[in-house]
Amino acid sequence: MVDRGASALSLPDDWPAHPDPILALNRMGSFDWDLDTGLMNMDAQAHEAFDVRPDEYDGRPETLAGRVPPGEARRLDALVAQAIKDGSENYGAYFRVRCRTGELRWTHTQGYIRRDESGRPRRIVGIVRDATAELDEFAAHRQQASLDEARRRQTNVVQLTTAALAHARTVQDVIDVLKDTHGLIHLGAASLVMGLVEAGRIRLIAEGPAGASVPGTRITRIDEPYPMGEVVRTLSPRFIESPEEFAADYPILWPHLTDLNITAAAYLPLIVQARPIGAMGLLYNDRHGFTPEERNILVALGSSIAQSLQRAMFYEEEKDIAQGLQQAMLPRTIPSVPGADVAVRYRAGSAGGVLGRDIGGDWYDLIPLPGGRVGAVIGDVQGHDTHAAAVMGQLRIVLRAYAAEGHTPATVMARASVFLHELDTDRFATCLYAEADLGTGVVQVVRAGHIDLLLRAADGSCRRVPVPGGLPLGLSAEFRSLEYPVTTVELDPGCTLLLTTDGLVEQPGDDLDDGMRALAELVDAGPDDVWALADRLIEVAEERGGDDDVALLLLRRRPPDSPRTAGRLQQHVAPGDAEALTQARHMIRAAVRAWGARERADEIELVADELITNALMHTEGAAIVTLRQLTGADRRLRVDVEDTSSALPRRREAGMSGVSGRGLMLVDLLTDVWGVEARGGGKCVWCEFVVPAPT
Template sequence: MAEPEQRRYDPREPWSDVLPVAGGSAASASSGDLPARAPTGDLLHGEIAGGHRLALNRMGSFDWDLDASTFLLDEGGLDVMDLRADEYDGDPFSLGVRVPHEEAMHLDAAVTEALREGRDEYGAYFLLTCRDGSRRWTHAQGRVLRDAAGYPRRVIGILRDATAELGHSPLSRSAEETRRRRTMLAQRTTTALGQALTTRDIGKVLTDPENLRGLGVEGLALGVVDGDRLRFIALTGGPFDGERTDGERTDDEFVRLGTDLPLGHAVLSRRPRFVESAEEFRRQYPQVARFLEPHVVGSAAFLPLVAQAQRIGALGLYYEEPQTFTAEDRDLYVALAGVVAQSVQRARLFDEERDLATGLQGTMLPRRIPELSGGDVVVRYRAATTGRDVGGDWYDVIPLPQGRLGAVVGDVQGHDVHAAAVMGQLRIALRAYAAEGHPPATVLARASRFLADLDTERFATCTYVQVDLATGLAQVVCAGHLGPVIRDAGHRAYWPNVRGGLPLGLATLFNEHDFPETRLHLAPGSGLLLCTDGLVERPGRNIQEGMDALADAVSRGPRDPDELADHVSELLWEGAGVEDDMALLLLRRSATVAAPALPRLRRHIHQADPEGLAEARAMVRHGLEAWRTGDLAHEIELIADELVTNALVHTDGGALLDLELLPGSPRRVRVEAQDRSSEWPRRRTPGLSATSGRGLLMVEKLADSWGVEPRGSGKAVWCEFRVPAGGPPDDRGDRGDIRSEVRTPGHSLGK
């Protein structure tokens, strides 16, 4: 048992932190001077003693000797406290079996304040815990007796059962209603916190105005432990509204952990602290009180957040008016703090995992967008607003030979780290195929085979566009993805008719590598927008509605590409709180286009590549169309095919095909095929039934000039064609600024 002097309690020492606690040894001693209980029959007639009169009214008296530290109760007082004589030994600490710790603190504050202010009387209501576990209201009223020097020596007072008084009073009913409302609010808040995934979500739940009103809170602060500091993730109301006196926002601010700061004190001590008056607040935390001025903090609750024995943070609740925190209030706040602690711990783990996933995804997206000549391109990427996992949305802008540009937007199936990893590999592979100069359809076909070879069950959708900003030619291929939105120079936006193929991966699975090509022409000042489905799809809504909304947003948006991209993403994604990732790419051709440079096309055709010759034909065809060669393009394409085929058939290696538009007047197109053989071609005279030998005859017939030149590792066969003079074709098509034509790869050379 502790020594008597260690258990001594003296309210005359307000600086003492010693408070009555539950427990204490039982004893049979009671004041021998207290009147004995009279038999019931004797109470009906005759004089009733004073002590009996008090007992009949559920009242009793106490005698508190401050010097001896004894607290004596008469029989009425024992009844009020629901104690038997053999259960109480006259030690104030022994009352802890009936007076909860929080209520004892409240009584102590009332006595200490009366002694400090020199008053001779005090009174306080408190909740008593009966032996059957029920709780009832009790009132204590005392008279302080002082010596000649004014020093308090003794307190004589009355205890009475206040259940009937408060049970039928408006104050009690209001307090009960407040407790009931706060309990319901705590339950609702607990439910909302259970759905919060991030620390930002938790901050939104706690700072919800309805929750603040329900708790009667004027200010709220939520901080999480970050090393030796507290990082605030929620600050609102009361002293936290608006700007700080130093002009800096309090949001996401760091403060050090320390016992001189209330939240830091709660974290370090792991004990809740309740401040019931402005004077007490200023006395305990003078630094914070000066910081909060001119706002008045009449009372506050500082709750530590502890989860799995780890200090998570602290929650501070501020009130303008002084108030008494009852045992029910304190239990409610402590329970709420426990729920918040669990939610914050879960949210921090979620944030760490999400940061890791988004970081992985971010490293797989392009770090920068190349600068363009003759146009502008902007991109936007937004990660999902909810959910732990990230998606496989991606974008890319690929510089191509002769000033052309490749633009791609795609989405790998799934929303997890695996989808992000597959996305990164697929993006790099598709970029490599495009940079090699393959036609768009070939790029997607090879990307589909690559995805299938990854041995993953994921498929991917994408749209790939090759654009020549000098001429406005745009070649579009789609693999199960949305086509582009076109906005003309007059800001009219619409979805052109674009055919598509199967998603990447599935196309290889079903051996359907047919990706039809749609050819569009972008007039000066017009542009196109590519996006993933996160911008147009909504649960329970037809996708056509989302596509119409996107076209409307593009047509009504600002002219500047950056501002337009922000306008679309904020209106259709951020404003709607979409739970899916979104990638957006906006390409615009300059309104004033400089004269195109005279280009040169080059492609190496491997002898073992069955698709190489078809790709070379496509390169020649598209180049000649861009150079406006008219009907001459048929003959040039035929001769280029003949030169390359001759090199592949009659030599042991591949061929290097060059197509160049030469300056001067008239313009000339030069076709050159190089190989590694030193043997020069020979002119022959084939018979009617011969299947070869007519190649050079065709060259002589169709070309204006031709020849053979030795090269260091072989030879080059060349020919030139004069291009007839003629103006460029009209930029206007069936829809004003766009002409579209769908082509399927692998068709014949003839048109």
Template sequence: MADQGARPGAGSLPDDWPADPGLGLALNRMGGFDWNLVSGALHLDGPALEVFDLREDEYDGRGESLLSRIPADEAARVNAVVGQAVERGTDRYATYFQIRCRDGAMRWTHTQARILRDERTNAVRVIGIVRIAHHDLADAAARNELDAGRRRLTEMVERTTTLLSHAETVHDVIKVLEDEEALGHLRAESVSLGVVEGTRIRLVAQGRNGPFATELQYTRIDEPYPMSEAVRNERPRFVTSREEFRNAYPLLWPHIEPLVVSSGAYLPLIAQARPIGVLAMLYPRHGDFSDSERALLVALGSSIAQSLQRAMLYDQEHDLAEGLQQAMLPRHIPDIPGALTAVRYRPARIGRSVGGDWYDVLQLPGGRVGLTIGDVQGHDTDAAVVMGQLRMVLWAYAAEGHPPATAMARAAAFLHELDTDRFATCTYVEVDLSTGGLQIVRAGHLDPMVRVAGGACGWITTTGGLPLGLAAEFAGDGGIDYPVTTGTLGPGDTLLLCTDGLVEEPGTDLGDRMKVLAEAVRTGPEELPDLADMLFDRLGTQGGGDDMALLLLRREARPGSSPRSRTRIDPTP
């Protein structure tokens, strides 16, 4: 058996094998030097002279002669490095420095050397190598750029995750995707979000590049699109060139072609082991995505998926509760002979659901009309259910002909018998449209307001009782009793009932806000629908996020009737 450690046959080796060390240095653009620190002589071999862009006849063997190639500040820096190594007693040094070539161009070089010392440890000689190092610096710059890009992407993922943690609705998630402090640092030409709806993907957001094409708003999961592919396979899809876009996705290519886009990342958004959406990012750059980029983008997709699922559940719960509450409000307001009415309602997004505000208008015999408005404590489905029950109870008692005080007392007893910890505030007003007579019963609610035809505007001063649900707890032997405030609504006068969501604002005194509302009513439009819209638009945007309900009734003026009201009001200052 042949000796496995034997040297190859001589015939298989070149004549100059093994290579002289000087040849190895020269082929790698490295040269050697020998520097006598005692005499100052500095020997440079041929490759070293090439590094300094010198010919042999241009160099006389003295270190000072290199100053024509080494700028003063660079020479000072190299001398400082060597001096520190000599003084500290170390036996080696290395440093980068620049030289000026024959044509004036600057060239990065690198030197490393060993320091030899005598028996008294004095440095007497330096032997080392010098080489061209511009490739080193280019590689370092590339690494620094890569590291900076990785840091930028990591910071973007962290920033986006922080913003997403505060997102409650799908709209909030979309706002994060459009936020320049979040995904703006992706340097993407376009960022799109699609949600899975059965067998289709619906685009719900596209930032940076304007609205999406109409034909791409809905696509099927089985169609040849990268979004569909990411959802089908439940794996990210990375497209690395315009050619790949054109060849792999011919249906998408007409929309990509006019864009400055050369690559794309499509991330399936998976929650509870099923895809609920997909995030698409288009880039102007050409080329593949590094492993670190892919890992960070996948982490980003996971964070968005969790937030999107939470937001979708929130929207579903809110829509269900809002639908329940809307179903419990009157489907329509009856036309009342002798009066004009307008109602408005706006749900709030507080917690996980909506509140319990309600209103009602009931036509009664004898030219009378009953008006109720109320607010059940809380912002959840239970509040909406209690609201619906109270509204129907008040409607039933009033329709049976019970006077306002009796109807309110029976509603309070009903809420107490429900054995719930909820309470409700409420105002019930009965208006005799033939005479303008008012009977007002208030259970912990806001006073009504009147805008006198052609005159002042203010709150009607009423005697109130405890909120429904609390009144029974403090009722005496005579049962629940609510006082009645009477007055007259003049022809052309407008009566306003509202819930506190229209006047309350965090950090603002309630009395000041009530004055603001009264002034807005006084100076507002004459037509009731316009007045209702203006109040919601002006005051509703300043509120504290509570539900808002508003009911307006105007007693129509008859020819020859007096416009003066005989109801006591506290006018706007």
């Protein structure tokens, strides 16, 4: 080791005849090397530094070759030659000297090169001293610094790992943290194994690297002779400090680890509230033993991992419960709707690891309605918790019931708002309800504080449909503002309605209109198939992430190869209005003949007359008669007679002289199919007749 920057010695010209006594006091020897003659004079202290007696040294530097190892001598000679060549005034170097006993010890020399007026080197004067104690102290400092650095590095890894574990939400997240760049591998572990305690057994949830799996250890009993079972039983860590110890204590496991070159291992119990939830093993291939500091660090880290693991297990359990509740509240199946293709999707939001908040109040529903109509619902209850999901489930059921009763879309929305207001909850909900007649393509839409729907044309182009709306459900009832305007939309064959919640549109800091335009562009560029389009939209939501849920409903009207309404006539008949009754009969007769069903005209007219008469006789209100022509696989005529009574008609046996009781028997005999449907505030008795196609 060379000290090229050593300061020049200030020595008198007659040195070393009169050496500086300070050198002797500091156990430093001196020398004077005459470069012209090659002789080098040394004092007694210098002789002692080289461990030679005065009678063993003849003044020639070559005589010291027996004391300086060849490699050290070459390095020292090269150093002096370079200093002379490049014009340096001094040099310094550490080198080793072999003593009489054969021991090597460190020595330090420092020389001053004296030159004549022409710059030619003539003499080198300097000092030499024993540097063993100095370098031993330096080595001790370096060793301590190395230990401090290793301890600091391990502590840093623990801090980084603990900080990363704080963000782990699932068990897999915990495993990923431990295998990450800043994980336990930086502590020198070559392999990691982790297991959870389940019903008296340990089930492995992580092991590595690839190919390190041990047959038969995927699930083991706690009482089996494996180190993970031992630390779970004893609640104490197990440090294995040599391969011999591993082989002796665990003869069943050790033969499977020989290819991994394991030299030491640390098995830690994962304990939470004095109860073991699992165990973890770290296997090393470059370590022999563990210092007390290393053991303490690993135990502390095991405690941190156990806490994170339990938190992740709680989160997953809570998430399973929440998702189960969410799925139970949503429709289990979506009914098949003649004349339409329907796709629904739901994506749970992510609430940043808050337990119980990966569930929300978003929902969708599809409600088959009489007369080839269908109701499509999308909604969002305020909040992200189980209470929001519970409110959503109740609201979905009552809204479905109101729609099935035959209420108009505006009435359905108003009644749902009153129900939510009376539910004794502080939550409100946004909702959009679209009632579509798939025969005519007429869609009636009402909106309660929800985002607008999108309409995709048959050519794939997509646009936003502005729908005037009312207040959100619950709030409109509270503020006594239950008016919900109805917007009519034409749904041509091949067109698609898209109903969604704001989780697919809104992003923090973004404008809603921008989000709607972006969604329209995404739909415009999406696949034609409604199921593939729904998958694509949810994929985008997954890639984008976010805390909000997403509910999605797509309804596409099929081209006219399925049954659809080809004609529709309606007549209102008031009680005691003979003229209206006559007009209804003439309407039915004329329509049946005009539609090419003359062969069954008498049957249709007779059955319709019977249903109208029953409605007027057995109820207090008016009757509404509707006649429709349905085309498709077969051609049918349908008669609907609505009244305001919820009492269902009953078939009765007529007596020998009775004048009533034969009406429903006649309907059953003459029609191909008939039935009764509940309508808002009343009922509808309907029947259908299959008629041949016109020639």
